[in-house]
Amino acid sequence: MSIKERLNSIKQKLPEQVQLVAVSKTKPIEDIKTAYETGQRIFGENKIQEMTQKWEVLPKDIEWHMIGHVQRNKVKYMAPYVTLIHGIDSLRLLKEVNKQALKNNRVIKCLLQIHIAEEASKFGFSTEEVLELITGEEFTALQNIKIVGLMGMATFTENNDQVRREFQQLKSVFEKVKQEIPHVEILSMGMSGDYHIAIDEGSTMVRIGSSIFGSRNSH
Ligand SMILES: *Cc1c(COP(=O)(O)O)cnc(C)c1O
Numbered sequence: 001m002s003i004k005e006r007l008n009s010i011k012q013k014l015p016e017q018v019q020l021v022a023v024s025k026t027k028p029i030e031d032i033k034t035a036y037e038t039g040q041r042i043f044g045e046n047k048i049q050e051m052t053q054k055w056e057v058l059p060k061d062i063e064w065h066m067i068g069h070v071q072r073n074k075v076k077y078m079a080p081y082v083t084l085i086h087g088i089d090s091l092r093l094l095k096e097v098n099k100q101a102l103k104n105n106r107v108i109k110c111l112l113q114i115h116i117a118e119e120a121s122k123f124g125f126s127t128e129e130v131l132e133l134i135t136g137e138e139f140t141a142l143q144n145i146k147i148v149g150l151m152g153m154a155t156f157t158e159n160n161d162q163v164r165r166e167f168q169q170l171k172s173v174f175e176k177v178k179q180e181i182p183h184v185e186i187l188s189m190g191m192s193g194d195y196h197i198a199i200d201e202g203s204t205m206v207r208i209g210s211s212i213f214g215s216r217n218s219h
Contacts, residue, residue: 004034004038007022010212018204018205019042019204019206020040020208021188021206022042022209022212022213023212024043024209024213025045025046025047029057029058032054033058036062042065042083043064044065044209045067045068046066046068048070048071048074048075048078049074051066051078052077064078064081064083065084065085066086067086067207068087069123070088072093075097075100076103083109085097085108086113088111088113089124094142094145095142097145098144099144101145107145109148111149111150111186112125112130112149112150113150114126114127114150114173116154116166116169116170117152118162119156122153124152127173130150131177134147134177134180134181148184149174149184149205150170150173150184150187150188151189152166152188152189154166154198160194160197163194164197167189167198167202186204187203187204187205188203188207189205189206190208191208191209192210
């Protein structure tokens with residue numbers, strides 16, 4: 001199947017309330033153009049430099065989502081244009097995004113990343129940490145960021161029950177955060193291997209790469 005066929009078949013099956021982030025990391029400009037021609041406008045990247053190079057040459061109505069781990073010293077390169085940052089995992093990072101957003105006279109939308117996987121390697125806040133963050137004074141003072149939801153990644157495992165439990169956990173943190181910040185609406189969970197489970201468990205945004213663009217070479 002071609003990129004267009006794969007993309008269309010995924011889009012047709014997604015429930016109406018679920019947005020699709022087409023994860024184009026490591027993939028060439030041509031592949032993004034092909035996806036764009038089908039009407040896809042949201043693309044996800046995990047390296048700021050790569051995303052910026054693509055943003056420069058591609059149509060300006062594309063929404064660029066930073067889905068990877070963010071280094072603070074690189075926030076300035078995406079601050080002028082990024083639509084949504086999925087991987088906020090510390091107050092220090094949030095402050096830097098706020099600072100760069102202010103410089104660009106923008107309010108940048110962000111998701112707080114929650115650590116739900118068993119793997120220690122994955123980034124994110126615990127439930128306690130995220131609740132402490134959003135009720136703190138320092139957080140409330142940040143005027144140029146807007147928290148619009150949460151993001152999480154399940155453990156990379158064949159065990160679907162475990163994946164489901166982890167997504168359920170994320171959903172329950174989402175409900176708690178919603179009590180503090182009523183406008184949160186995005187629950188970013190689900191990738192090529194697990195997005196069906198994620199949607200069952202309440203995802204509103206899936207991040208799909210290899211099922212659209214084919215497998216990646218190591219990055
Ligand atoms: C690469 C990546 C994806 C997409 O992964 P696929 O398995 O190719 O769909 C989704 N989310 C994050 C955070 C990623 O880094």
